[in-house]
Amino acid sequence: MACGVCRREGHSNTKKKPCTLQPHDPVTPEALRKRYLRLLEFEKANIAQDKEDGYKTRRLGLAEHISENIIKNIIQNHLGDPSCTWGCAVGDLYSTKSKVIECKSFTSEGPTSFGPTQPWNVIYFLDARGWLTDALVLWEICLPNTHEIWKNIKVKEGQTKDEQGEEGRRPRINWDGLYPQIQEHCKKVYEGTFEGIFRA
Numbered sequence: 792m793a794c795g796v797c798r799r800e801g802h803s804n805t806k807k808k809p810c811t812l813q814p815h816d817p818v819t820p821e822a823l824r825k826r827y828l829r830l831l832e833f834e835k836a837n838i839a840q841d842k843e844d845g846y847k848t849r850r851l852g853l854a855e856h857i858s859e860n861i862i863k864n865i866i867q868n869h870l871g872d873p874s875c876t877w878g879c880a881v882g883d884l885y886s887t888k889s890k891v892i893e894c895k896s897f898t899s900e901g902p903t904s905f906g907p908t909q910p911w912n913v914i915y916f917l918d919a920r921g922w923l924t925d926a927l928v929l930w931e932i933c934l935p936n937t938h939e940i941w942k943n944i945k946v947k948e949g950q951t952k953d954e955q956g957e958e959g960r961r962p963r964i965n966w967d968g969l970y971p972q973i974q975e976h977c978k979k980v981y982e983g984t985f986e987g988i989f990r991a
Contacts, residue, residue, distance in 0.1 A: 816863075816876040820989050823860045827985060830857065834923065850898065853919050858896035859883045862915050864988040865929050865981045866892075871991075882911060889913045893936070898922060902947075902963035907956035911936050915980075916966060927988070929981040932973060944972055 834851050841847050853861075859877055863884055866875040875886040882891035893911035895903045898919045912935050918928040934940055942953035946962045955962040970977065981988070 816878050818856070818860045818863075818877055820864065823857065823864070824989075826854075827857055827861075830854070831923070838923075852898040853896050853917075853922065855883070855894075855896075858917050858919065859894045861927065861985070861988055862892075862894045862896075862917055862929060866915075868989060868991045869981050870931075897966055900965055900967065902965045903969070904961040904963045905952060905956070906961060907959055909936060918966065922985075925984045927981065927983060927985060928979065931978045931980045932976050933978075934973070934976050940973060940976065944969065 830851070830853070837848060837851070856877075863875050863877050866872050866884070866886065866889075872886050872888050874888060875884055875892070877884055879885035883894040884892035886892065890912040891910055893909060893914040894917065895914065896917040896919055897903055900920075903916075912933075914932050914934070914936075916930040916932070918930065921927070942951060944952040944962075944964065946952050946955060946964045946968075948955075950962075952962040952964075
């Protein structure tokens with residue numbers, strides 16, 4: 792059985808003997824580049840086909856394994872944290888500096904959802920609304936999920952994020968509704984192209 796932290800076979804993680812190894816991260820820059828460009832090519836072909844056929848289909852978003860690894864590379868190369876890894880047991884990313892990292896990505900004006908009990912120390916929002924024209928923006932918010940500000944975020948139906956979480960629901964809110972409530976704690980840490988994420 793593989794360890795839940797480092798993913799190595801024959802290694803274990805227990806309370807008495809916790810795993811101290813870095814999680815195994817199989818996503819290299821080249822692997823990410825191949826998957827991203829394949830998705831981009833596919834979506835651009837869909838848009839061209841829509842024009843040819845005379846009707847519009849729903850646009851694809853970035854798959855989690857792509858958006859999370861975009862964020863990982865920005866953290867590594869632009870924020871100077873090479874310990875940031877993907878494929879961890881808790882959180883979307885993990886680093887020895889920031890600990891549990893949550894990642895959110897959006898390619899439209901639609902809402903982002905939160906798990907009722909999602910834990911994080913730092914959360915990142917990847918604004919990928921311009922990804923088809925090679926424009927990415929990453930926002931960093933260094934507030935853990937337990938902070939009062941998160942609990943009191945106003946979401947739909949006049950409720951707070953915490954109130955909906957207590958009901959076992961997934962609170963939903965789009966970036967334009969969220970940003971004004973947390974802008975004092977938001978830091979834009981990247982604005983640029985896809986290829987730019989790999990360069991310091």
